Amino acid sequence: MLSLKDLRLRITSVKSTRKITSAMKMVAASKLRRAQAAAESARPFAQRMERMLGTLAASLAGQSGAPRLLAGSGRDRVHLIVMVTADRGLCGGFNSSIVREVRRMTGDLLAEGKQVKILPVGRKGREQIRRDYGAHLIDGFEQLGRRGITFPEADQVANAVTALFEAEEFDVCTVVYNRFQSAIAQVVTRQQLIPFPLSAEPQREFGGARAVTEFEPNEEDILAYLVPRNLAVQMFRSMLESQASEQGARMTAMDNATRNAGDMINRLTMQYNRSRQAQITKELIEIISGAEAL
């Protein structure tokens, strides 16, 4: 049984914790709004790019001129997993659900006799996976997008991946990130980047005949420009989604924490009042029985 003084201290401490969590919730909510807007405004670029890639790939179908970055190395021996997490915690299951997915993937791939390399983006993911698969970790990125992800930052990550691919360090690249659904729901998503899976969306038809597109200077040159760019754009998109998810997850987690702190304060206050009353009663009894004894 806690003494009255101890109870009072507990109540004050829980109250200040509640202040912190509710402030964090507000901050996350405003950051979420910004991150969500950023994710939405980046969408048109990614969509157009995918459409152009589709047009190009359709016209190149059957030829062998496709860049390796698009078609892959033709093997799938070494897998690279780009793990997008946050730099900071206190966001519920956000980081651990990514880590869990990466851990499972790695386990499966290793069981199939493949090699696995993990490129962590975000400090928390690296810290959590180190215990199980530390040997598979390669140098990653941290502290990106402290003021919202910018395209050059995503480009940096994409360049690192490209450099690794060109050095024949891996055959297949997959990015694992949290896709933003709503403030309370984030979906762990795997997306393969290399070789890039083109959506089998059929070409749009115009008046029955497919539009014949002219390429200037030629398909190969445009693809050579477009494919690395596409990698950066996909990376950018997953990082934006991840950031919006992180803020959403943090907001929900902090909301719960604030509510729990409130419950705890109520319980402790009740306990405090009860023991105070019990003590007064006890003192009264002592005084009365003392008076009676006289």
Added chain:
Amino acid sequence: MAYTVHVDLVSAEEKIHSGPAEMVFAPTLSGEVGILPHHAPMLTLMRAGDVRIVQPAGTVVSFFVSGGILDVQPDGVTLLSDTVLRAEDIDAAEAEEARQLAERAMKGERETLAYSEAYAQLTEALAKLRVVRLMRIKQGDG
């Protein structure tokens, strides 16, 4: 009524401009192109330069692009570029400084990595300055 074509100008971070146009000028690798409505489908690369969009009202809006892709399709024209700046957002003084810096860096260098980097920066600075100059001329008219 004049024919118009729908134009989308999109940077990596957001959609910058979207709307009908009577004509679009864009800097491609092989020179500047002007695109009118019902242009044949075309996919080409852009270098750093200025994009001008002639709107149905006759007004011209100009932008700086850092290079990218120009996609002409029957349903519209799409310009994708990593960086797009509205003419009024360009810092002329900064661009001028970049131009001088690049020109200095190019002196004495030949066919090295530093040379081509400086060359790229010079093209970019010149393109920005051109956009600003065009905008000033236009404002002088009005």
